[in-house]
Amino acid sequence: xxxxxxxxxxxxxxxxxxxxxxxxxxxxxxxxxxxxxxxxxxxxxxxxxxxxxxxxxxxxxxxxxxxxxxxxxxxxxxxxxxxxxxxxxxxxxxxxxxxxxxxxxxxxxxxxxxxxxxxxxxxxxxxxxxxxxxxxxxxxxxxxxxxxxxxxxxxxxxxxxxxxxxxxxxxxxxxxxxxxxxxxxxxxxxxxxxxxxxxxxxxxxxxxxxxxxxxxxxxxxxxxxxxxxxxxxxxxxxxxxxxxxxxxxxxxxxxxxxxxxxxxxxxxxxxxxxxxxxxxxxxxxxxxxxxxxxxxxxxxxxxxxxxxxxxx
Amino acid sequence: xxxxxxxxxxxxxxxxxxxxxxxxxxxxxxxxxxxxxxxxxxxxxxxxxxxxxxxxxxxxxxxxxxxxxxxxxxxxxxxxxxxxxxxxxxxxxxxxxxxxxxxxxxxxxxxxxxxxxxxxxxxxxxxxxxxxxxxxxxxxxxxxxxxxxxxxxxxxxxxxxxxxxxxxxxxxxxxxxxxxxxxxxxxxxxxxxxxxxxxxxxxxxxxxxxxxxxxxxxxxxxxxxxxxxxxxxxxxx
Numbered sequence: 042x043x044x045x046x047x048x049x050x051x052x053x054x055x056x057x058x059x060x061x062x063x064x065x066x067x068x069x070x071x072x073x074x075x076x077x078x079x080x081x082x083x084x085x086x087x088x089x090x091x092x093x094x095x096x097x098x099x100x101x102x103x104x105x106x107x108x109x110x111x112x113x114x115x116x117x118x119x120x121x122x123x124x125x126x127x128x129x130x131x132x133x134x135x136x137x138x139x140x141x142x143x144x145x146x147x148x149x150x151x152x153x154x155x156x157x158x159x160x161x162x163x164x165x166x167x168x169x170x171x172x173x174x175x176x177x178x179x180x181x182x183x184x185x186x187x188x189x190x191x192x193x194x195x196x197x198x199x200x201x202x203x204x205x206x207x208x209x210x211x212x213x214x215x216x217x218x219x220x221x222x223x224x225x226x227x228x229x230x231x232x233x234x235x236x237x238x239x240x241x242x243x244x245x246x247x248x249x250x251x252x253x254x255x256x257x258x259x260x261x262x263x264x265x266x267x268x269x270x271x272x273x274x275x276x277x278x279x280x281x282x283x284x285x286x287x288x289x290x291x292x293x294x295x296x297x298x299x300x301x302x303x304x305x306x307x308x309x310x311x312x313x314x315x316x317x318x319x320x321x322x323x324x325x326x327x328x329x330x331x332x333x334x335x336x337x338x339x340x341x342x343x344x345x346x347x348x349x350x351x352x353x
Numbered sequence: 354x355x356x357x358x359x360x361x362x363x364x365x366x367x368x369x370x371x372x373x374x375x376x377x378x379x380x381x382x383x384x385x386x387x388x389x390x391x392x393x394x395x396x397x398x399x400x401x402x403x404x405x406x407x408x409x410x411x412x413x414x415x416x417x418x419x420x421x422x423x424x425x426x427x428x429x430x431x432x433x434x435x436x437x438x439x440x441x442x443x444x445x446x447x448x449x450x451x452x453x454x455x456x457x458x459x460x461x462x463x464x465x466x467x468x469x470x471x472x473x474x475x476x477x478x479x480x481x482x483x484x485x486x487x488x489x490x491x492x493x494x495x496x497x498x499x500x501x502x503x504x505x506x507x508x509x510x511x512x513x514x515x516x517x518x519x520x521x522x523x524x525x526x527x528x529x530x531x532x533x534x535x536x537x538x539x540x541x542x543x544x545x546x547x548x549x550x551x552x553x554x555x556x557x558x559x560x561x562x563x564x565x566x567x568x569x570x571x572x573x574x575x576x577x578x579x580x581x582x583x584x585x586x587x588x589x590x
Contacts, residue, residue: 131506
């Protein structure tokens with residue numbers, strides 16, 4: 042008897058369920074683990090956040106940071122890391138630290154500090170979703186906090202000016218993206234065929250960079266040169282966020298139910314992939330004929346393997 | 354944290370001489386300690402020092418493939434993120450430790466009132482940083498839990514191997530050794546932090562092994578080494 046859980050977070054645009062990296066991470070994890078969350082996007086109400094977004098409310102418990110929310114979900118038996126080995130769990134922690142140290146500053150900068158981006162995209166978008174008069178104050182506060190965080194963690198000598206700090210954080214972010222791309226390689230997710238906490242975090246950080254249309258986009262351009270990461274984001278968006286087939290199996294409290302959930306997710310995912318392949322085939326006039334043949338072959342291969350897996 | 358560098362340079366088989374100076378923070382080009390002084394070049398912080406040493410032809414991570422290098426960088430960030438921040442938190446945000454240990458030690462080279470002013474300034478700086486990254490709201494128990502999680506991750510990654518990437522030590526080994534050894538040998542008001550590390554026997558064995566292999570023959574006075582946040586090194590080539 043799972044208590045109903047509600048997640049308050051920032052909404053989305055440009056094809057994303059949310060623009061906010063932390064909100065996106067929690068939503069992705071909930072989809073991966075099958076947790077039944079009702080998502081309330083913040084939209085012009087007086088219950089505007091005091092900076093603690095995303096927030097999970099379950100009965101009387103209120104939890105606010107992504108790590109804590111994920112811990113709570115795991116304790117409620119929604120565990121996406123069920124099949125990971127101890128070493129893989131350790132790797133997860135390490136890569137999350139890498140994301141927070143190397144990628145987050147540049148992400149914050151692109152959204153909140155880069156003047157053109159902030160004034161033309163971020164501020165109007167967030168202001169439109171916060172009630173007046175907080176809309177005049179809150180985006181500015183978030184921007185100042187972002188700049189503060191960047192300067193306190195990455196600023197300081199020998200980087201004496203903001204431009205030098207900016208140059209350094211973008212270098213670090215690009216290196217981080219390269220490292221992630223090398224680690225992902227050609228696999229579907231970071232640890233094999235099922236998505237885990239690390240996939241949720243990487244998706245949460247990468248998707249906003251990938252999809253949001255900013256005037257100044259050096260990070261996005263770099264990301265687009267790493268096709269496996271783009272494919273990773275697109276896959277998760279199509280499989281877990283466009284089609285609502287995942288997460289409908291009964292919320293099991295014991296291991297057997299969790300396994301059934303996992304199996305259902307796998308089956309759904311495979312059928313989503315097949316549908317996506319079909320879609321790609323049908324509406325891809327811009328793809329050269331050579332690529333179509335590759336897709337056909339891949340589709341043929343894909344159809345072979347899920348059928349094999351589905352048979353008991 | 355100075356131990357990381359010593360360990361790294363020892364692993365590269367580069368001879369070093371450690372010198373303690375009170376104004377070392379000001380001598381360092383980035384304001385951070387420690388730093389090395391080679392000929393007429395001064396380099397500080399682990400990242401640049403590693404690159405500098407690499408440019409001179411010594412590197413510990415050449416034998417790793419791309420994925421392993423990515424893993425190594427990730428684990429180094431984990432250590433920096435968790436252990437370093439926890440150490441800073443414990444030194445500057447835990448009131449008991451601050452009063453009894455940190456203030457006297459940090460201000461010791463200076464006369465009154467400079468010692469109090471400088472240590473309060475540093476404390477204020479550190480607290481601001483903690484607030485910006487969200488650690489200000491953490492209690493000591495939560496910080497210790499985070500350290501435990503980090504040690505657990507390191508322990509699981511190390512497993513039964515002698516070093517993190519099997520046979521050869523790398524920058525990660527130097528970094529982990531530096532932090533863990535400091536935690537294990539620093540006298541604090543409580544032993545909780547070192548107890549957390551001691552729970553993982555492969556980590557303590559790892560520290561002992563590196564100490565024996567690379568530091569025997571050196572006079573390692575652990576308590577003053579920790580006070581050597583004002584340590585300057587000179588590399589004789």
